[in-house]
Amino acid sequence: MRWEDDRGPGLSRAGGAGPSDHKAITLDHQTVMVPILTLPSAVSHYTARVSAHGNGATLLRAGEPIADITFPKQPRFYGLQTEDGVPYWKLATLHGSDVLATTVLQTCTRYGNRETACQFCAIGQSLAAKSTVPEKTPAQLAEVARAAAELDGVKHVVLTTGTPRTPDRGAALLAECARAIKAASGLPIQAQCEPPEDFAWFRRLQEAGVDSLGLHLEAVTERVRRRIMPGKAEVPVSVYFDAFAEAVRVFGRGQVSTYILAGLGDTREEILEMSERLVKAGVYPFVVPFVPISGTALEHEPPPDALFLRDTLDGVAAILADHELKSADIKAGCGRCGACSTLKAREVGRA
């Protein structure tokens, strides 16, 4: 989508892990993260014209008005800072309309090396821009989560992490942070990491207050995984399925999820076949469109084709419905938020 007025009002974000180069917009009661800072968005058929009072905008397709949109407001917790002077917005951000999200460890052993880096990832960009800090402490995140819940009605928390060299793959820091956040706010928490060497970490995470877990495949075939994410692909899909089985035992059916980026090279059939396998294992396949983020190795890649996305996401929604797995039943995390994909809206549409 293009903007007639720079980035317009509301919240937008460049760089970092997770959704980036996006703006949060609310359309028909659903908040979605729409790419506005990527190269392809400059030639999008869709334009937003900010209204005179500045609180909303008109969505235009090829110059014709098609809908009114609004924006989640800047949260009040963004105006606060810790006792040692770190602004809360550098520690965690509002995602969608009611999610507090943070990358507890903003560095990754795979990032910055062509041999190992995930080509779609921008985890180092926000650190380079000094818009975040390299590692968040449990005490800092507890403070931010309490404020976000009290001042802004945040409903759940996403804790993700870059991958450290250690065999826990970041689970130890995630557990410490979850324990502190839960004690301070009581909010439901999703943790996201690569599968740790010892799956006993899943129980430790749950005991620390984590309610749901994300173990992210990103791409479903070894062919695409080796090409796009050579370091992460050293952990094969079979190990992910071992991890999924243990994680579902600990967190329950539907409380374990995986991110799948549609548009990296996996076909619709491959994504649907994997989604069916995942759902049967009790894992929610959160399929989202790949976004070619500026400054990454894939910034010049075309975004996924709209018909491919429609057919793929409709197919995943049908599989979820057949097996009665619902985003609304996820206690916390990306699947419950759903702002990075239209999958949730398609699930609701089917219902």
Ligand code: SF4
């Ligand atoms: S789906 Fe996940 S990554 Fe996307 S906005 Fe929601 S919480 Fe953030």
